[in-house]
Amino acid sequence: MIDTTATAAWQELVTHCEEISSVSLRELFEIEPRRAQALTVPAGDLVVDFAKQRLTARTLDLLLQLAEQTGVARARAAMLSGEHINVTEDRAVLHTALRLPRDSELVVDGVEVVAQVHAVLDRMGEFTDRVRSGAWRGATGEKITTVVNIGIGGSDLGPAMATRALRRFCDGPQVRFVSNVDPADLTAALADLDPATTVFVVASKTFSTLETLSNATAARRWLVDALGEDAVAAHFVAVSTDTDRVRAFGIDPAHMFEFWDWVGGRYSVGSAIGLSVMCAIGRERFGQFLAGMHAIDTHFATAEPARNAPLLAGLIGVWNASLLGYRSRAVVPYSQDLGRLPAYLQQLTMESNGKSVRADGTAVSCPTGEVFWGEPGTNGQHAFFQLLHQGTEVVPVDFLGFARAGEGQDLPARDGDVTMQQLLLANMFAQAKVLAFGRDAGEVRGDGTAEELVAHKVMPGDRPSTTILAPELTPSVLGQIIAFYEHQTFVQGVVWGIDSFDQWGVELGKAQATALQAVLAGDATPDTGDASTDRLITTYRTLRDKR
């Protein structure tokens, strides 16, 4: 298997990296007067501006050579055609098939999958229409007013993020999300609900996840206590790949919405896992959401490399993390509605690329897997931006902003003719500008700053960012943003040589938690194999019993 660091392109990038580290972003803009135009790449409705990244035309050229030498185009074709690129689980990786138009065809492992996908979408649409219209009645004949999605990880973060992002389009039942096995989560979600008007969507690819099954069991008890066992059929539906386990839990497979092992959990929001989103926004808008994803899939599959936004974004992520040593990336959407995007991207990117071995089991030879984190702007400006501007760590930022607020939603700002949406965007542009270009001591002194404060007010600059602008946050645009990040994650995985679609690293903790449950509940002297855990369990028991 190709070792990325052994390629000729990588070797050249290492040398180039040293050269570029001595050139400031200010200088790069002087040397390359057409930089802003050249490094702005449209993709669907997204306009992606890479101009404030620390790179030159030469860097991009070398990164594109790296993509060629590590086989990104070949891997992309393999993914899109359904080859088993998830080698450790021997599975195809086909989230892109979830958003193929109805008249497309794709045969995978001898099965035509597009027809299957649309059959499930149709069933989801029928269920959604019935819930939204009131045709789906609860056990006592009442209309459903609340849908509670019970799931975790990919079975929660995607739908929860999307429902919040599209909240101005939510005109169906209210939708809530319960994920954590912390009982506070379910208790709070159910506190003001009426079992007679509530439907639970139990969403789990495997239908074996401890948190989801615990919450679903508790929710079932809550419902049965109020309405009796026979009520389960009208109040529980499932989303899963495992019919037997759904049946064993007590949900009729007729009330199950299927997806397939070729959809990874963190890539599943376009599958039946999006049922709660469809309930909230309706099937037509959910169709627009899928069409948005498909538009970026098509861009990723067909745009020439130098104008392929997800390809460039993925390569620039590798450049930042593995060569320049910028190990984390802040994602700052200037949109309160996108408040859960950073959490969603944490799973998408870190569960995909947080790996130390390559697909063939050999050790990686460079740092992989950026640490993703963030909060919406402008809130983040009043929290962690100090470190972004003047800290010792350089953290590249992804800014996301929208030209328009939702229809009829913009408000006048405090003074002048400026609207709040303009104020929001002005902040976003200002932050990216200051991060890139800073302010040197001469400029600070020029403002009449007292000499003892000059060092404190110098803004170092040279802090890279990408700005993603779109006209408005609509279902389609949200789909485009998701697919844009999915594909850049894929590109990085290919360059690093890792399997971005397994997640073995989370298994051991799950197994040990299962083993520790009984120890916590019992009174025998703990003997878990390590003194620290034994001591913590003893302390826990003391605290638990001291009231």
Ligand SMILES: O=P(O)(O)OC[C@H]1O[C@](O)(CO)[C@@H](O)[C@@H]1O
């Ligand atoms: O949908 P499931 O099978 O309940 O899994 C939930 C999540 O658990 C994981 O397997 C591990 O955290 C994720 O990949 C997945 O999204």
